[in-house]
Amino acid sequence: MTSTWTTLRPLLPTVFLPSAVFGIGQGAGSPVIALTARDLGASVGTAGVIVALVGLGAVLGDLPAGRVVARFGERRSIIAGSAIGTIGVLLSLLAWTPAVLALGALLTGVSNAVWGLARQSYLAEVVPVEMRARAMATFALMWRLGFLVGPFVGALVILGLGTRGGFAVQLAGVIVSGYLMSRVPDPPRAPGASTGGVSLAAILRRHRGLLATLGAGSMLMGAARASREAALPLWADHIGLDAASASLLFGVGAAFDLLCSYPAGQLMDRYGRRFIAVPSLLIIALSYFLLPFAHDMWSLGAVAVIMGIGNGFGNGVIMTLGADVAPAATRAEFLAAWRLTHDFGMFLGPLTAGAAATVVALGAAVAGLGVVSVTGAAVMYRYIPRFASASARRAAVPVPAHTNSS
DSSP states (O other): HHHHHHGGGGGIIIIIIHHHHHHHHHHHHHHHHHHHHTTOOOOOHHHHHHHHHHHHHHHHHHHHHHHHHHHHHHHHHHHHHHHHHHHHHHHHHOOOOOHHHHHHHHHHHHHHHHHHHHHHHHHHHSGGGGHHHHHHHHHHHHHHHHHHHHHHHHHHHHHHTTTHHHHHHHHHHHHHHHHHHOOOOOOOOTOOTTOOOHHHHHHHHTTTTHHHHHHHHHHHHHHHTTTHHHHHHHHHTTTTHHHHHHHHHHHHHHHHHHHHHHHHHHHHHHHHHHHHHHHHHHHHHHHHGGGOOOOOHHHHHHHHHHHHHHHHTTTTHHHHHHHHHHHHGGGHHHHHHHHHHHHHHHHHHHHHHHHHHHSSSHHHHHHHHHHHHHHHHHHHHHEEEEEEOOOHHHTTOOOTTTTOOO
């Protein structure tokens, strides 16, 4: 633990602390997107679609993000992403129609994609491979710490300013975290890296087998995890809870998410990525299957706890897997394609849930998310690379992703 902290400590002010501040903003803003949409007159289905637009924005942002980071570097990319995020959250805060709120959600997602790729690429470059999962887990842990605090801060501001107070906290989080992260120096590029970047289309062609298999698991995991942000608030609204109560339940779930986060990185470095990814998705699936049976704040709180545990144990899985399989010369470009699979799932999950809620009961739509989660667990079990030997495990070098050997 001492050597781990010695290695990771220099990243505290420029990577981990900004992640916590960013998490505070997202923790405060996420629960109120669907609720603000409902306040503006949107139906339950439309509210779910607006939540999903954050994911669509991330997908759209992923398309150019790899070349942007490769060409301009992490620092300038973070500044640009933060500027876009500021505009997006401002639109959400001031939205006077569901359409304006939708545009704000879309821009917020674009910002998240550029910001997220830059910080993941930076960690993949500067952290030793044998400590990769712990670094990614610590990074996500700090975000989850912020996400734990965020709903409670948001709930206090909501009591004073109304539902949109959550967006006010998110706005401050985007601005402050962007400033802190913009101090990160760009790491040296790997030998053979193109200064202009490689096109996303070329990366997709070059790695189509990997992205169609392991990438499918990443997509399903993204769908399962992102849909929590629509399912929990909408079910809270369905059983008559107010916005402050929904935000508090998010905070309770985030507390358990946080407790499971750092151990996930340790277990991944020791036992492999599959050891964490599959149980994480199965626990999330259980929470979706139980959600339709929640009828009051206490039972919904219990489901939120299960969701938090499942999401916490998946902490850092997608970032670590992407860093494991990314070629050094085109790391940023490949990670953009890799994040595209996950972010597409983050868009598709809430969108599907919202659309399903317009034609079937909300409980049935939520149960469908449980099926998606179980399917994701099966795909991850099949395609996550196993470590070839104990020595390879210590070096964190996986066998090729299309195999399933021990």
